[in-house]
Amino acid sequence: MERNRIIAVAGAGIGGLTAALALARAGFGVRLLERSETLSEAGAGIQISPNAGRVLALLGLDDAVARLSAEPAALEVRSGRSGRRIATLPFGPAFARRYGVPYRTIHRADLLDVLAGAAMAEADVDLKAGHAVSEFAIHARGLTIACETRAGMREVTAAALVAADGAGSLVRRMMPDGAARHPMGRTAWRAVISAEAAPPAMAHDRVGLWLGSGGHVVHYPVRGGREFNLVAVTPDPPAAAAQPAGFGDLMKRFRRWNRDVLAILAAPIDWRRWPITMVDPAAPWARGPVVLLGDAAHAMAPFLAQGGAMAMEDAYVLAQKLALQPDAPAAAFAAFERDRRPRVTRVWNAAHGTADLYHMGGPPAALRNAGMRLAGGGLLLRRYRWIFGWTPPAPVMQRAPTGSGTGIARTKRV
Numbered sequence: 001m002e003r004n005r006i007i008a009v010a011g012a013g014i015g016g017l018t019a020a021l022a023l024a025r026a027g028f029g030v031r032l033l034e035r036s037e038t039l040s041e042a043g044a045g046i047q048i049s050p051n052a053g054r055v056l057a058l059l060g061l062d063d064a065v066a067r068l069s070a071e072p073a074a075l076e077v078r079s080g081r082s083g084r085r086i087a088t089l090p091f092g093p094a095f096a097r098r099y100g101v102p103y104r105t106i107h108r109a110d111l112l113d114v115l116a117g118a119a120m121a122e123a124d125v126d127l128k129a130g131h132a133v134s135e136f137a138i139h140a141r142g143l144t145i146a147c148e149t150r151a152g153m154r155e156v157t158a159a160a161l162v163a164a165d166g167a168g169s170l171v172r173r174m175m176p177d178g179a180a181r182h183p184m185g186r187t188a189w190r191a192v193i194s195a196e197a198a199p200p201a202m203a204h205d206r207v208g209l210w211l212g213s214g215g216h217v218v219h220y221p222v223r224g225g226r227e228f229n230l231v232a233v234t235p236d237p238p239a240a241a242a243q244p245a246g247f248g249d250l251m252k253r254f255r256r257w258n259r260d261v262l263a264i265l266a267a268p269i270d271w272r273r274w275p276i277t278m279v280d281p282a283a284p285w286a287r288g289p290v291v292l293l294g295d296a297a298h299a300m301a302p303f304l305a306q307g308g309a310m311a312m313e314d315a316y317v318l319a320q321k322l323a324l325q326p327d328a329p330a331a332a333f334a335a336f337e338r339d340r341r342p343r344v345t346r347v348w349n350a351a352h353g354t355a356d357l358y359h360m361g362g363p364p365a366a367l368r369n370a371g372m373r374l375a376g377g378g379l380l381l382r383r384y385r386w387i388f389g390w391t392p393p394a395p396v397m398q399r400a401p402t403g404s405g406t407g408i409a410r411t412k413r414v
């Protein structure tokens with residue numbers, strides 16, 4: 001492969017793996033640099049809305065993802081205090097017909113396995129696990145990237161660097177005008193339980209969303225319904241989130257909630273907590289032959305379940321922009337930034353605003369609930385058409401997989 005066709009990708013999370021795969025299919029060689037020794041995602045689920053589902057389908061992964069996902073029939077919104085149903089947003093066959101792919105929920109480890117299996121089946125993707133990008137230098141022919149490895153520093157050369165190294169992105173921090181990551185002042189508690197351990201209030205065929213003052217609870221099936229993912233969001237400041245905390249801490253925050261919610265929260269043995277952090281999408285993403293994508297560029301509040309979806313959209317669009325100008329990565333990355341910023345910013349703002357809507361208490365919550373009941377699930381769902389209806393650009397160039405195909409391949413442990 002010619003040197004000017006080699007692209008380094010920092011980070012093998014959802015964004016980095018999708019980028020590696022899309023770039024390889026667009027005819028580039030990829031050096032995929034991941035700081036961890038193994039590719040893994042902390043145990044939790046992820047919702048794949050149709051806008052992301054279409055990216056996966058374009059990359060030939062629809063069947064593999066479908067085999068490992070659940071396809072909830074609806075999103076059911078309830079009051080956390082009274083337990084009363086507020087609205088049901090239908091994800092049934094009409095929804096799948098409209099968007100071309102269904103709404104899916106999947107365990108992150110399964111999604112990562114599908115992406116990694118397909119990326120590593122590509123002859124032109126070279127995964128370098130245990131490579132933490134620590135510095136880079138731009139020169140006339142591209143970049144030299146310094147990585148810390150267990151065996152000491154290693155250098156990787158490439159024509160361009162795509163930084164998909166997450167919300168704490170080192171590459172972003174090395175860009176002179178890179179945005180800072182800032183805490184949202186909320187904590188996400190996450191757990192996965194088996195279907196047998198799930199209390200009756202966790203319907204097996206839907207996403208459950210319980211709204212209450214200062215927090216909310218979400219659960220949905222993963223692994224074809226054999227397991228459930230649970231997320232509880234509380235208004236904890238980031239310092240508290242760094243402390244170890246157990247079930248007692250969680251229950252204190254929900255003690256006034258409905259007993260169905262309490263039964264759901266009591267089901268997991270282990271809860272893990274994440275401070276929710278955000279990265280302002282207004283700061284620059286591209287600088288010469290270096291570009292940020294996914295959480296590195298614009299980590300967002302998770303309340304519309306769109307952070308991973310935006311990373312997948314970004315990855316696909318980026319590969320197409322580079323395919324249009326393979327010899328001019330700086331121009332391609334600038335075009336990527338121009339193309340993506342308006343959409344990502346709109347989603348980012350909508351996700352942020354959703355926190356206020358979800359976490360109302362007292363009379364405003366009663367008004368919200370009445371409004372949602374009046375509108376009904378169908379109308380509420382229509383408000384998200386602009387998110388779910390996004391269509392990936394037609395591939396400039398997309399070749400067939402070079403390796404063993406796009407089936408499920410277990411993540412290569414290196």
Ligand SMILES: Cc1cc2nc3c(=O)[nH]c(=O)nc-3n(C[C@H](O)[C@H](O)[C@H](O)COP(=O)(O)OP(=O)(O)OC[C@H]3O[C@@H](n4cnc5c(N)ncnc54)[C@H](O)[C@@H]3O)c2cc1C
Pocket residue numbers: 010011012013014015016033034035036045046047048131132133134164165166167169170188190231274276293294295296300302305306307308309310311
């Ligand atoms: C509670 C919660 C629920 C969510 N639910 C959803 C959902 O349902 N749907 C959805 O679409 N999104 C959801 N999200 C958002 C989603 O998880 C993220 O947006 C997504 O994981 C971002 O992917 P990424 O690849 O950009 O970053 P990451 O997943 O953070 O991956 C970054 C990778 O880079 C590696 N790395 C870091 N630094 C370096 C370095 N210096 N060198 C090399 N490698 C490095 C890391 O090890 C990691 O593998 C949720 C988020 C939270 C917190």
